[in-house]
Amino acid sequence: MIDKSSPIPIYYQIEEQIKALIESGKLKSGDCLPSEREYAEKFKVSRMTVRQAINNLVNDGFLYREKGKGTFVAQKKFEQVLHGLTSFTEDMKARGLTPGNRIFSFELLFANELIAKQLDMTVRDPVYQIERIRLADNEPIALETSFISANLIKDLTKEAMHQSLYNYIEEELNLRIDYSTQEIEAAPAGDKEAEALGIKKGTPILKILRKSYLEDGKPFEMVKSAYLADRYKFIATMKRSTK
Ligand code: GLP
Numbered sequence: 001m002i003d004k005s006s007p008i009p010i011y012y013q014i015e016e017q018i019k020a021l022i023e024s025g026k027l028k029s030g031d032c033l034p035s036e037r038e039y040a041e042k043f044k045v046s047r048m049t050v051r052q053a054i055n056n057l058v059n060d061g062f063l064y065r066e067k068g069k070g071t072f073v074a075q076k077k078f079e080q081v082l083h084g085l086t087s088f089t090e091d092m093k094a095r096g097l098t099p100g101n102r103i104f105s106f107e108l109l110f111a112n113e114l115i116a117k118q119l120d121m122t123v124r125d126p127v128y129q130i131e132r133i134r135l136a137d138n139e140p141i142a143l144e145t146s147f148i149s150a151n152l153i154k155d156l157t158k159e160a161m162h163q164s165l166y167n168y169i170e171e172e173l174n175l176r177i178d179y180s181t182q183e184i185e186a187a188p189a190g191d192k193e194a195e196a197l198g199i200k201k202g203t204p205i206l207k208i209l210r211k212s213y214l215e216d217g218k219p220f221e222m223v224k225s226a227y228l229a230d231r232y233k234f235i236a237t238m239k240r241s242t243k
Contacts, residue, residue: 002043010045014053022062022073029075033063061230075231078141082236085180085212087166088144092136099164100135104196106158108150118211118222119149126150130161133196134225143196144225152220169220176215183209186229193226204229 002013021027034042039050054071057063064074080091092099110124119127128148133140146165148156153169160168169175187207194201206227213219 002045010043011049011052011056014039014043014045014050015056018053018057019062027073029073031073032069033071033073035070077231077233078136079233079235082182082234085177087164088134088142089164089167095136097136098138100138101162102133102135102140103158103161104131104133106130106161111147115147115222119147119219121149121151128153128156132161140197140228141231142225142227143193144223146221146223148221149219152214152218165221177220178213178215178217180210180212182211184234187226189226197226197228199228206232 036050040047089099111127134142188202208225
């Protein structure tokens with residue numbers, strides 16, 4: 001209930017109560033929230049106060065509004081911790097979800113200048129170019145375009161890419177993946193991303209560019225991914241170095 005004598009602002013108390021209902025599963029994604037008027041009566045506060053609480057929860061991504069329909073509970077974001085190098089398959093399994101892939105294209109090409117530079121190879125060296133939609137419990141989460149050095153990652157097959165690339169590298173080829181560098185930026189979805197992810201063109205997405213290296217320091221993949229921005233949250237731990 002609301003404690004009007006508390007120094008904690010009332011709108012904040014309402015926010016916390018709604019959040020607790022979401023976290024406990026009493027309010028599920030897609031559920032429609034009671035109206036501002038109903039909340040105002042229930043908590044015996046003004047509609048303005050309720051509106052402030054709901055606005056904050058919308059801005060924080062817990063709720064979303066649909067014009068003329070009401071306010072609904074949003075899907076929970078995937079939290080991705082930015083330390084430790086994991087694969088998509090591992091990330092989904094760790095969340096108790098079933099990973100899946102839809103392969104758009106699988107080609108063995110000659111590296112162009114840009115790819116050759118990125119993957120430390122010569123122009124016309126063989127490179128796999130693979131486009132996959134990555135799924136979690138059959139739902140599209142990301143569109144991924146991978147450029148993989150065919151000199152390092154030999155005999156890659158479509159079947160292997162239907163499973164896990166990292167698993168193929170480590171278990172089938174017995175190679176060791178060492179580290180990756182990753183760039184993350186927000187961008188509007190283009191036609192291709194919109195179609196693959198089932199969103200409208202222009203919807204914000206997170207673009208991630210990962211370059212990964214084998215134990216001997218050679219880059220084996222450059223991967224461009226487009227993630228649903230409203231489903232992902234990246235969490236980094238930052239330590240201030242002591243001099
Ligand atoms: C993530 C990375 C990719 C990497 C992939 C491997 O999605 N962004 O750079 O290639 O994981 O995942 P998996 O082993 O499931 O194919």
